Amino acid sequence: MKRTTSESKLVISEVMMPSQANVAGNIHGGEIMKLMDSTAYATARRYARSNVVTARVDELEFHLPIFIGDLVICTGQVVFAGKSSMEVAVVVEVEDLEHEGRKRALSAFFTMVALDKKARPFAVPELILETPEEETMFAEGKRRYENYKAKKKAARQKLTE
Amino acid sequence: MKRTTSESKLVISEVMMPSQANVAGNIHGGEIMKLMDSTAYATARRYARSNVVTARVDELEFHLPIFIGDLVICTGQVVFAGKSSMEVAVVVEVEDLEHEGRKRALSAFFTMVALDKKARPFAVPELILETPEEETMFAEGKRRYENYKAKKKAARQKLTE
Amino acid sequence: MKRTTSESKLVISEVMMPSQANVAGNIHGGEIMKLMDSTAYATARRYARSNVVTARVDELEFHLPIFIGDLVICTGQVVFAGKSSMEVAVVVEVEDLEHEGRKRALSAFFTMVALDKKARPFAVPELILETPEEETMFAEGKRRYENYKAKKKAARQKLTE
Amino acid sequence: MKRTTSESKLVISEVMMPSQANVAGNIHGGEIMKLMDSTAYATARRYARSNVVTARVDELEFHLPIFIGDLVICTGQVVFAGKSSMEVAVVVEVEDLEHEGRKRALSAFFTMVALDKKARPFAVPELILETPEEETMFAEGKRRYENYKAKKKAARQKLTE
Amino acid sequence: MKRTTSESKLVISEVMMPSQANVAGNIHGGEIMKLMDSTAYATARRYARSNVVTARVDELEFHLPIFIGDLVICTGQVVFAGKSSMEVAVVVEVEDLEHEGRKRALSAFFTMVALDKKARPFAVPELILETPEEETMFAEGKRRYENYKAKKKAARQKLTE
Amino acid sequence: MKRTTSESKLVISEVMMPSQANVAGNIHGGEIMKLMDSTAYATARRYARSNVVTARVDELEFHLPIFIGDLVICTGQVVFAGKSSMEVAVVVEVEDLEHEGRKRALSAFFTMVALDKKARPFAVPELILETPEEETMFAEGKRRYENYKAKKKAARQKLTE
Numbered sequence: 001m002k003r004t005t006s007e008s009k010l011v012i013s014e015v016m017m018p019s020q021a022n023v024a025g026n027i028h029g030g031e032i033m034k035l036m037d038s039t040a041y042a043t044a045r046r047y048a049r050s051n052v053v054t055a056r057v058d059e060l061e062f063h064l065p066i067f068i069g070d071l072v073i074c075t076g077q078v079v080f081a082g083k084s085s086m087e088v089a090v091v092v093e094v095e096d097l098e099h100e101g102r103k104r105a106l107s108a109f110f111t112m113v114a115l116d117k118k119a120r121p122f123a124v125p126e127l128i129l130e131t132p133e134e135e136t137m138f139a140e141g142k143r144r145y146e147n148y149k150a151k152k153k154a155a156r157q158k159l160t161e
Numbered sequence: 162m163k164r165t166t167s168e169s170k171l172v173i174s175e176v177m178m179p180s181q182a183n184v185a186g187n188i189h190g191g192e193i194m195k196l197m198d199s200t201a202y203a204t205a206r207r208y209a210r211s212n213v214v215t216a217r218v219d220e221l222e223f224h225l226p227i228f229i230g231d232l233v234i235c236t237g238q239v240v241f242a243g244k245s246s247m248e249v250a251v252v253v254e255v256e257d258l259e260h261e262g263r264k265r266a267l268s269a270f271f272t273m274v275a276l277d278k279k280a281r282p283f284a285v286p287e288l289i290l291e292t293p294e295e296e297t298m299f300a301e302g303k304r305r306y307e308n309y310k311a312k313k314k315a316a317r318q319k320l321t322e
Numbered sequence: 323m324k325r326t327t328s329e330s331k332l333v334i335s336e337v338m339m340p341s342q343a344n345v346a347g348n349i350h351g352g353e354i355m356k357l358m359d360s361t362a363y364a365t366a367r368r369y370a371r372s373n374v375v376t377a378r379v380d381e382l383e384f385h386l387p388i389f390i391g392d393l394v395i396c397t398g399q400v401v402f403a404g405k406s407s408m409e410v411a412v413v414v415e416v417e418d419l420e421h422e423g424r425k426r427a428l429s430a431f432f433t434m435v436a437l438d439k440k441a442r443p444f445a446v447p448e449l450i451l452e453t454p455e456e457e458t459m460f461a462e463g464k465r466r467y468e469n470y471k472a473k474k475k476a477a478r479q480k481l482t483e
Numbered sequence: 484m485k486r487t488t489s490e491s492k493l494v495i496s497e498v499m500m501p502s503q504a505n506v507a508g509n510i511h512g513g514e515i516m517k518l519m520d521s522t523a524y525a526t527a528r529r530y531a532r533s534n535v536v537t538a539r540v541d542e543l544e545f546h547l548p549i550f551i552g553d554l555v556i557c558t559g560q561v562v563f564a565g566k567s568s569m570e571v572a573v574v575v576e577v578e579d580l581e582h583e584g585r586k587r588a589l590s591a592f593f594t595m596v597a598l599d600k601k602a603r604p605f606a607v608p609e610l611i612l613e614t615p616e617e618e619t620m621f622a623e624g625k626r627r628y629e630n631y632k633a634k635k636k637a638a639r640q641k642l643t644e
Numbered sequence: 645m646k647r648t649t650s651e652s653k654l655v656i657s658e659v660m661m662p663s664q665a666n667v668a669g670n671i672h673g674g675e676i677m678k679l680m681d682s683t684a685y686a687t688a689r690r691y692a693r694s695n696v697v698t699a700r701v702d703e704l705e706f707h708l709p710i711f712i713g714d715l716v717i718c719t720g721q722v723v724f725a726g727k728s729s730m731e732v733a734v735v736v737e738v739e740d741l742e743h744e745g746r747k748r749a750l751s752a753f754f755t756m757v758a759l760d761k762k763a764r765p766f767a768v769p770e771l772i773l774e775t776p777e778e779e780t781m782f783a784e785g786k787r788r789y790e791n792y793k794a795k796k797k798a799a800r801q802k803l804t805e
Numbered sequence: 806m807k808r809t810t811s812e813s814k815l816v817i818s819e820v821m822m823p824s825q826a827n828v829a830g831n832i833h834g835g836e837i838m839k840l841m842d843s844t845a846y847a848t849a850r851r852y853a854r855s856n857v858v859t860a861r862v863d864e865l866e867f868h869l870p871i872f873i874g875d876l877v878i879c880t881g882q883v884v885f886a887g888k889s890s891m892e893v894a895v896v897v898e899v900e901d902l903e904h905e906g907r908k909r910a911l912s913a914f915f916t917m918v919a920l921d922k923k924a925r926p927f928a929v930p931e932l933i934l935e936t937p938e939e940e941t942m943f944a945e946g947k948r949r950y951e952n953y954k955a956k957k958k959a960a961r962q963k964l965t966e
Contacts, residue, residue, distance in 0.1 A: 010232070012174050015203050019341040019663040022846070022856065023713050024924070029859030029915075030842025037835025041827070042176050042232055046258040051827065053870065054834030060862040061953070065924075069345050071171070071203055097207040110834075119829070119870075148866070180502040180824040183363070183373065184552050185441070190376030190432075191359025198352025202344070212344065215351030218382040222470070226375065226441075230828050271351075280346070280387075309383070332554070335495050337525050341663040364498050364554055368580040391667050393493070393525055419529040502824040505685070505695065506874050507763070512698030512754075513681025520674025524666070534666065537673030540704040544792070548697065548763075593673075602668070602709075631705070654876070657817050659847050686820050686876055690902040715815070715847055741851040 001125040005134045008047045008078040008127075012039040015097075016070045027066040032092060032106070033057075035074055040088040040110035043076030047086060048114035048124040055085070056111035056148055064094060064105045071095040073102070076110075079134070080141025084114045084121035087141040109144065162286040166295045169208045169239035169288075173200040176258075177231045188227040193253060193267070194218075196235050201249040201271035204237030208247060209275035209285040216246070217272035217309055225255060225266045232256040234263070240295070241302025245275045245282035248302040270305065323447040327456045330369045330400035330449075334361040337419075338392045349388040354414060354428070355379075357396055362410040362432035365398030369408060370436035370446040377407070378433035378470055386416060386427045393417045395424070401456070402463025406436045406443035409463040431466065484608040488617045491530045491561040491610075495522040498580075499553045510549040515575060515589070516540075518557055523571040523593035526559030530569060531597035531607040538568070539594035539631055547577060547588045554578040556585070562617070563624025567597045567604035570624040592627065645769040649778045652691045652722040652771075656683040659741075660714045671710040676736060676750070677701075679718055684732040684754035687720030691730060692758035692768040699729070700755035700792055708738060708749045715739040717746070723778070724785025728758045728765035731785040753785065755792065806930040810939045813852045813883035813932075817844040820902075821875045832871040837897060837911070838862075840879055845893040845915035848881030852891060853919035853929040860890070861916035861953055869899060869910045876900040878907070884939070885946025889919045889926035892946040914946070916953065 012035060020031040037054055044052040066072065073093045080087035088110045095102040114122040129135045173196060181192040198215055205213040227233065234254045241248035249271045256263040275283040290296045334357060342353040359376055366374040388394065395415045402409040410432045417424040436444040451457045495518060503514040520537055527535040549555065556576045563570040571593045578585040597605040612618045656679060664675040681698055688696040710716065717737045724731035732754045739746040758766040773779045817840060825836040842859055849857040871877065878898045885892040893915045900907040919927040934940045 011172060011234075012176070013172055014175065015173070015199055017341060018343070018345075019661060021662070022858075023662075024856050024920070024922075026858055028839075028842055028846065029862070030839035030846075033838040033842060033862070034833075034835035037833060037838060038176055041833065041835075042258055045230075046232075046256075049259045051829050053827075053831055053867070055867055057834070057838070057862075057865040059864050061957075062858070062860055065858065069206075071207075073172075095207075097203055098210045115829070117829075152866075178824060179826070179828075180500060182501070183375075184501075185373045185437070185439075187375055189356070189359055189363065190379070191356035191363075194355040194359060194379070195350075195352035198350055198355060202350065202352075212346050214344075214348055214387065215384055217384065218351070218355070218379075220381050221379040222474075223375070223377055276346070278346075313383075333494060333496055333556075334498070336497065337495070337521055339663060340665070340667075360498055364580055367552075368554075368578075371581050391528075393529075395494075417529075419525055420532050502822060504823070505697075506823075507695050507759070507761075509697055511678075511681055511685065512701070513678035513685075516677040516681060516701070517672075517674035520672055520677060524672065524674075534668050536666075536670055536706070536709065538706055540673070540677070540701075542703050543701040544796075545697070545699055598668070600668075635705075655816060655818055655878075656820070658819065659817070659843055682820055686902055689874075690876075690900075693903045713850075715851075717816075739851075741847055742854045 002128050003047060003125045004128045004130055005077060005079060008043060010039065010043045010046060010076050011073060012042060013071060013073040016066060016068055016072060018068050021068050025068050029062055032066065032072065033060065035072060036090045036092060036108060037110065039074040039076040039090050040112055043078060043088045044086045044112035047078045048122065050114045050116060050122045052112045052114050054110060055113050058109040060106060060108045062106055064103060066094050066105065069097065071097055078127060079137040080145060081124050081127040082145060084124055085145060086112050086124055087145060088112055111145065111148065163289050164208060164286045165289045165291055166238060166240065169204060171200065171204045171207060171237045172234060173203060174232060174234040177227060177229055177233060179229050182229050186229050190223055193227065193233065194221065196233060197251045197253060197269060198271065200235040200237040200251050201273055204239060204249045205247045205273035208239045209283065211275045211277060211283045213273045213275050215271060216274050219270040221267060221269045223267055225264060227255050227266060230258065232258055239288060240298040241306060242285050242288040243306060245285055246306060247273050247285055248306060249273055272306065272309065324450050325369060325447045326450045326452055327399060327401065330365060332361065332365045332368060332398045333395060334364060335393060335395040338388060338390055338394060340390050343390050347390050351384055354388065354394065355382065357394060358412045358414060358430060359432065361396040361398040361412050362434055365400060365410045366408045366434035369400045370444065372436045372438060372444045374434045374436050376432060377435050380431040382428060382430045384428055386425060388416050388427060391419065393419055400449060401459040402467060403446050403449040404467060406446055407467060408434050408446055409467060410434055433467065433470065485611050486530060486608045487611045487613055488560060488562060491526060493522065493526045493529060493559050494556060495525060496554060496556040499549060499551055499555060501551050504551050508551050512545055515549065515555065516543065518555060519573045519575060519591060520593065522557040522559040522573050523595055526561060526571045527569045527595035530561045531605065533597045533599060533605045535595045535597050537593060538596050541592040543589060543591045545589055547586060549577050549588060552580065554580055561610060562620040563628060564607050564610040565628060567607055568628060569595050569607055570628060571595055594628065594631065646772050647691060647769045648772045648774055649721060649723065652687060654683065654687045654690060654720045655717060656686060657715060657717040660710060660712055660716060662712050665712050669712050673706055676710065676716065677704065679716060680734045680736060680752060681754065683718040683720040683734050684756055687722060687732045688730045688756035691722045692766065694758045694760060694766045696756045696758050698754060699757050702753040704750060704752045706750055708747060710738050710749065713741065715741055722771060723781040724789060725768050725771040726789060728768055729789060730756050730768055731789060732756055753788065755789065807933050808852060808930045809933045809935055810882060810884065813848060815844065815848045815851060815881050816878060817847060818876060818878040821871060821873055821877060823873050826873050830873050834867055837871065837877065838865065840877060841895045841897060841913060842915065844879040844881040844895050845917055848883060848893045849891045849917035852883045853927065855919045855921060855927045857917045857919050859915060860918050863914040865911060865913045867911055869908060871899050871910060874902065876902055883932060884942040885950060886929050886932040887950060889929055890950060891917050891929055892950060893917055914949065916950065
């Protein structure tokens with residue numbers, strides 16, 4: 001089975017509530033991280049048609065403060081697919097609903113692993129790349145994934161020495 | 162100030178969680194109603210650039226059961242705008258992420274009223290209609306709004322007789 | 323098995339919290355709708371002694387703003403019972419605890435359907451009517467239910483034409 | 484100003500949700516304690532017409548397990564009123580909605596203190612006792628309150644010796 | 645199997661959020677009670693290595709107001725263990741993170757009962773006492789537990805007379 | 806003003822609830838990220854004695870699945886302090902309460918910025934380093950912080966070219 005990158009696109013969006021903010025009215029970074037993870041979870045689950053878990057999250061940088069009442073729009077998209085791993089790019093945009101304009105707030109890559117009902121790795125569809133940009137993203141995702149696997153292997157060897 | 166119907170479009174989407182379901186795994190109708198109201202709230206608030214409150218909700222019919230893990234996508238759009246009142250059409254689609262396809266689950270009209278910081282009615286932008294379909298929706302929204310106002314007036318007169 | 327309308331009466335009441343309000347301190351309409359649905363759910367579930375789901379909600383009009391700290395009292399009562407469908411009338415009263423008086427805020431009719439453990443329609447008790455007022459409510463509920471069924475049938479025929 | 488015990492009666496009721504239970508489906512004792520405190524808070528706040536805080540809770544014994552889906556009904560009533568302190572009796576009843584009958588699950592006494600906007604003690608209305616039973620409850624509440632005050636005073640003296 | 649009192653120690657700690665407070669910014673007593681119950685639940689569950697339920701909570705006195713943003717630290721420790729019952733002492737400390745110092749806010753004893761998967765009483769490990777202070781706490785816990793059992797027995801006899 | 810690294814240590818711990826898990830019972834990565842952010846927030850806020858916001862989160866790798874009922878213990882510690890920025894190391898340990906042992910699940914570095922009441926950068930205390938290990942962590946934190954600042958500056962220059 002195969003799927004295109006654009007088919008994998010999925011949006012999660014929510015209005016920020018008082019219970020998600022600190023006393024100064026700023027939304028906690030952790031709330032945004034949770035929303036990004038939900039987006040990666042839903043994107044990967046739909047792509048794989050199976051349960052998935054989060055294995056790794058790339059570096060995150062918060063460029064804009066986000067406030068109570070803002071609309072937060074998270075867009076997920078599978079950019080790399082291995083055997084049972086997928087890399088999902090999550091882009092976060094923010095909109096102050098009472099003023100003009102939507103701004104890009106941050107983005108990150110989530111590595112998700114597909115699991116079957118007995119929690120064993122589950123094979124995911126092959127990713128069809130349609131544009132040169134998608135090919136570049138795939139190559140970069142593959143490189144990140146291989147670095148991560150190599151690091152994990154090294155950590156395991158260290159433990160057994 | 163003026164805005165088009167298509168400019169007013171806004172999406173709220175969420176994955177349904179175990180805490181939103183009854184013991185049989187069905188999502189409570191009330192959770193969907195709350196999500197629809199959030200969508201109407203955000204759509205009207207962005208359209209009016211002011212705080213808004215819900216005044217009225219049309220009849221709702223649930224055509225499909227919705228389950229834990231489903232993605233629920235609510236799309237709001239202003240279809241009628243009066244002085245400080247707006248009618249927002251909210252369409253709900255549902256997607257079982259581990260199986261094919263997105264289905265229309267239900268829709269409803271929400272009447273929202275714009276308020277300024279002292280809770281007085283606040284004038285909203287004029288709605289620009291671009292297609293015959295938008296003109297039909299506007300006329301229907303206006304009719305519903307006038308019925309609602311007439312009913313409210315009658316109820317008040319009855320109280321003061 | 324048979325039950326009276328008055329036996330079916332059930333109350334759900336809650337103090338409104340900051341997490342249920344917009345930035346101006348008004349409780350979101352959606353929170354009240356969710357509470358009304360919980361009341362209809364509990365009332366119908368107790369009446370039918372089975373799981374139930376929401377099929378339809380009548381037009382809703384919010385007459386009073388509701389604020390953080392208010393006590394909201396929802397009273398449900400079965401007013402019509404068919405084979406596996408019930409119509410529950412839900413009345414919402416609001417009380418500002420630091421000032422005198424309880425006020426009627428809104429009311430609506432919820433159509434609930436009883437389901438057995440395999441999600442098939444489940445027969446509900448017959449409704450015993452004890453007063454002329456209950457007989458009127460039953461007749462009105464029956465009429466609304468028949469309109470709703472006729473509309474559903476028409477929608478299905480349209481799809482298969 | 485004066486109020487009767489029966490005027491002070493207030494009910495908070497809720498259907499227990501999966502998020503309030505342990506893995507075996509039993510509702511956590513802490514959820515019930517939180518609901519009882521909400522009831523005491525609302526009862527005392529309405530009686531005093533001011534903000535209130537919890538100062539003391541009597542011994543609690545859970546006689547019945549409570550499960551997901553049960554309706555929990557908490558009834559609060561002021562049984563003793565001092566200058567700015569009130570004792571609220573909270574009775575908890577439980578009903579398994581799919582089976583017959585409502586059972587008394589537990590009860591406790593909450594000491595609540597009325598505070599003005601600057602968090603200083605605030606005088607509460609005098610309690611009018613209408614029945615011998617209310618007089619007995621008042622006398623018992625007074626005795627508990629005086630014991631509690633004496634214990635607090637002793638603890639303070641010990642600290643300053 | 646045996647365990648020491650110090651092995652049983654467990655900490656639950658949380659920063660208080662706006663959704664846990666009344667309108668004046670004070671955290672509801674019920675939120676603290678819920679956190680204490682979670683601590684007793686986790687402490688007893690780890691001690692018994694089985695599911696547990698709350699049977700009884702001792703008198704609680706709130707000595708300090710707790711506010712939004714405070715860190716609340718609950719420490720649980722098994723002080724008495726019978727056949728399937730345990731008494732857990734829960735101490736609550738509070739820290740205003742923007743100012744110096746951690747203060748003891750309150751403490752209470754929770755009686756927890758271990759249950760197996762069929763909800764039958766489950767035998768818990770014997771408690772090893774290592775210091776004279778632990779022996780005193782055990783003796784006091786035993787006395788409280790025996791009073792509680794005697795009271796329960798008396799209540800049952802009264803019901804069957 | 807000065808503070809030591811060990812003085813800055815702070816623990817947030819919580820038992821995982823059904824509402825934090827996917828349908829297979831695994832806790833969502835996003836819930837753990839949110840808990841880690843709360844820990845970084847509280848640690849930095851106490852260190853700076855001011856409000857703080859999250860600016861950056863390092864790469865995260867989930868080594869162990871976490872399940873409903875597990876105790877999650879997050880320990881935060883300031884390892885680097887600049888003018889108004891702090892780097893907080895957050896270590897996450899997990900304990901299955903019904904079985905032996907606590908395991909290290911993951912760790913990450915959070916960059917937090919102190920803000921005054923008008924949301925301007927606020928000077929934080931100097932960090933006193935007491936051990937060679939703390940000096941190494943400080944040097945690494947400083948390097949990460951300088952890379953991050955250089956990258957931000959480069960991004961800004963690119964925007965203004």
